Amino acid sequence: QQQVRQSPQSLTVWEGETAILNCSYENSAFDYFPWYQQFPGEGPALLISILSVSNKKEDGRFTIFFNKREKKLSLHIADSQPGDSATYFCAASTNTGYQNFYFGKGTSLTVIP
Amino acid sequence: EAAVTQSPRNKVAVTGGKVTLSCNQTNNHNNMYWYRQDTGHGLRLIHYSYGAGSTEKGDIPDGYKASRPSQENFSLIxxxxxxSQTSVYFCASGDAGGGNERLFFGHGTKLSVL
Incomplete structure (x- = not known):
């Protein structure tokens, strides 16, 4: 079954707005949640990540909010720019033994100038 | 800058033929991974390796083999x-530092099997 779910599948915002990308997971043992950004024709690249011991992580315009009890997290992109247009993948893994990352299906973000 | 290079970038193969996808990393990372990316499925793990000489099955290994002859090179066969194996394949290396591994992906190989 799908271990990591993302919504919406696609999102369009105006330049300057805050884009909110959602992610939920099934396995309570997951404790590390990276978000990857992928531009067309390229491989994914790590954008920002959070550990389950934290409920918030900020890096510039990008913020992850994490709710362990509800097994949900979200990526907020403040002051969205056209250059942020990409597909964003939420991933999850456990910190025991080897790390097997489970990826969501991605959210395609379009920022309109 | 970490670098993962995949070859070829595009490949057209015939059904029943043998295909080898190659990956080279200059990061000196122990861990390497092969994923496939399909619309509606995201990234799915095929095989991975902890180091030269090791290969392990991921979530969807059927129909694939892997080879890790050296620290730098990891092939998918x-x-x-x-x-059904028509897809975009991504190789990645991982800097497994303290369990919060960061994956460095190549640009991908687009494979079409006719």
Whole structure:
């Protein structure tokens, strides 16, 4: 079954707005949640990540909010720019033994100038 | 800058043929991974490796083999390619530092099996 779910599948915002990308997971043992950004024709690249011991992580315009009890997290992109247009993948893994990352299906973000 | 290079970038193969996808990393990372990316499925793990000489099955290994002859190189082998293996394949290396591994991906190989 799908271990990591993302919504919406696609999102369009105006330049300057805050884009909110959602992610939920099934396995309570997951404790590390990276978000990857992928531009067309390229491989994914790590954008920002959070550990389950934290409920918030900020890096510039990008913020992850994490709710362990509800097994949900979200990526907020403040002051969205056209250059942020990409597909964003939420991933999850456990910190025991080897790390097997489970990826969501991605959210395609379009920022309109 | 970490670098993962995949070859070829595009490949057209015939059903039943053998296909080898190659990956080279200059990061000196122990861990390497092969994923496939399909619309509606995201990234799915095929095989991975902890170091030279090791290969392990991921979540969808059927129809694929892997080879890790050295720290730098990790290959994915399709012995008998099928149309269902048409996909974009990504290789990644991982800096498994303290368990919060960061994956560095290549640009991908687009494989079409006709």
């Amino acid at each position: 399709l012995e008998l390619a099928t149309p």
